[in-house]
Amino acid sequence: MKVEWYLDFVDLDYTPGRDELIVEYYFEPNGVSPEEAAGRIASESSIGTWTTLWKLPEMAKRSMAKVFYLEKSGEGYIAKIAYPLTLFEEGSLVQLFSAIAGNVFGMKALKNLRLLDFHPPYEYLRHFRGPQYGVKGIREFMGIKDRPLTATVPKPKMGWSVEEYAEIAYELWSGGIDLLKDDENFTSFPFNRFEERVRKLYRVRDRVEAETGETKEYLINITGPVDVMERRAELVANEGGQYVMIDIVVAGWSALQYMREVTEDLGLAIHAHRAMHAAFTRNPKHGITMFALAKAARMIGVDQIHTGTAVGKMAGDYEEIKRINDFLLSKWEHIRPVFPVASGGLHPGLMPELIRLFGKDLVIQAGGGVMGHPDGPKSGAKALRDAIEAAVDGIDLEEKAKSSPELKKALEKWGYLKPK
Numbered sequence: 001m002k003v004e005w006y007l008d009f010v011d012l013d014y015t016p017g018r019d020e021l022i023v024e025y026y027f028e029p030n031g032v033s034p035e036e037a038a039g040r041i042a043s044e045s046s047i048g049t050w051t052t053l054w055k056l057p058e059m060a061k062r063s064m065a066k067v068f069y070l071e072k073s074g075e076g077y078i079a080k081i082a083y084p085l086t087l088f089e090e091g092s093l094v095q096l097f098s099a100i101a102g103n104v105f106g107m108k109a110l111k112n113l114r115l116l117d118f119h120p121p122y123e124y125l126r127h128f129r130g131p132q133y134g135v136k137g138i139r140e141f142m143g144i145k146d147r148p149l150t151a152t153v154p155k156p157k158m159g160w161s162v163e164e165y166a167e168i169a170y171e172l173w174s175g176g177i178d179l180l181k182d183d184e185n186f187t188s189f190p191f192n193r194f195e196e197r198v199r200k201l202y203r204v205r206d207r208v209e210a211e212t213g214e215t216k217e218y219l220i221n222i223t224g225p226v227d228v229m230e231r232r233a234e235l236v237a238n239e240g241g242q243y244v245m246i247d248i249v250v251a252g253w254s255a256l257q258y259m260r261e262v263t264e265d266l267g268l269a270i271h272a273h274r275a276m277h278a279a280f281t282r283n284p285k286h287g288i289t290m291f292a293l294a295k296a297a298r299m300i301g302v303d304q305i306h307t308g309t310a311v312g313k314m315a316g317d318y319e320e321i322k323r324i325n326d327f328l329l330s331k332w333e334h335i336r337p338v339f340p341v342a343s344g345g346l347h348p349g350l351m352p353e354l355i356r357l358f359g360k361d362l363v364i365q366a367g368g369g370v371m372g373h374p375d376g377p378k379s380g381a382k383a384l385r386d387a388i389e390a391a392v393d394g395i396d397l398e399e400k401a402k403s404s405p406e407l408k409k410a411l412e413k414w415g416y417l418k419p420k
């Protein structure tokens, strides 16, 4: 195969039009020149195949992607590619990813390929709803103005009967947790059926709301086949829930786009868990960045999404998470800002540093760091809430612990990372 065909997709003097979609890739060529490798990416992700063709229809000629930037970066190269919008179906993130994150990842001409970011022009973006509530809407319905929201996953992550789960929920909400959250693999089982749980838990929520005067919500995990998710979302809305949780990576863009429509009609916010993302976000040389994943999720319209903690148990460095969170909270045409969720290995002693790093527009989830409290879930919930409120008010946790025995015990068990 002649290399020239691929080079037809490279024009380093080209200035992309305002109506083109730009994608940034990192790649390492495998036995071919960087120009050829970049040209192959542009070809395969737009109109091309492995060989020259007897004829190109007019529209195909106008739809050829163009590599307009190519620079060395570490062991590989950064390429920026401009894609005419004729390549993309309006309002289908599924189709977009089939093109820009599809066959290209498996090509022999590349040792590694990473989709770093993509920039949809307004003409493309306007077909997406974005979040129904976003940060402002969630703060409004939760009635929480100026502190991070607190969330807890009952741990162990599996094994609770509905009765046991309801008791724990009561303790957690009463202790000061705003959002009870199911775990990513906790859906519906013979010992804890979704339908039963949904009926029970919202009554517990109503009771705690009446007792505390605070708004409490439940991030109930509806993840499953899409018809099941739809039925579950309807049940949640009927029972007076405000949120559903979806494992958006395992469910996929198609299911998420569908559920975004369903939740619009039902008035439900979407909590996006990212289980499985690290299969393709973690290797810094290959896959898709968490940034690109979060951008796509924001376009479709999740209201909050897990992005990492920097100080907890999951991989993900501070700069990367900060960049994602800043993007989620930024103004972006008609697409509302999204709440970043910090979750994984958090406990009260980490709150001042976490809030110093990422600010107050955050949902903070601690599962083990609440449920592992020596005096149980209610004390764990109180310790977390006290730590967050102290951090927001600029009070040192050791000082706060003098008036909060729950926080004192939490710091004794898990330690205190003094903010830098």
Ligand SMILES: O=C(O)[C@H](O)COP(=O)(O)O
Pocket (backbone or CB within 6 Å): 153, 155, 183, 184, 273, 306, 313, 343, 344, 345, 346, 365, 366, 367, 368, 369
């Ligand atoms: O789904 C999550 O984010 C985890 O359940 C986090 O749990 P942990 O707070 O116990 O690490």
Ligand SMILES: [Mg+2]
Pocket (backbone or CB within 6 Å): 153, 157, 183, 184
């Ligand atoms: Mg979990």
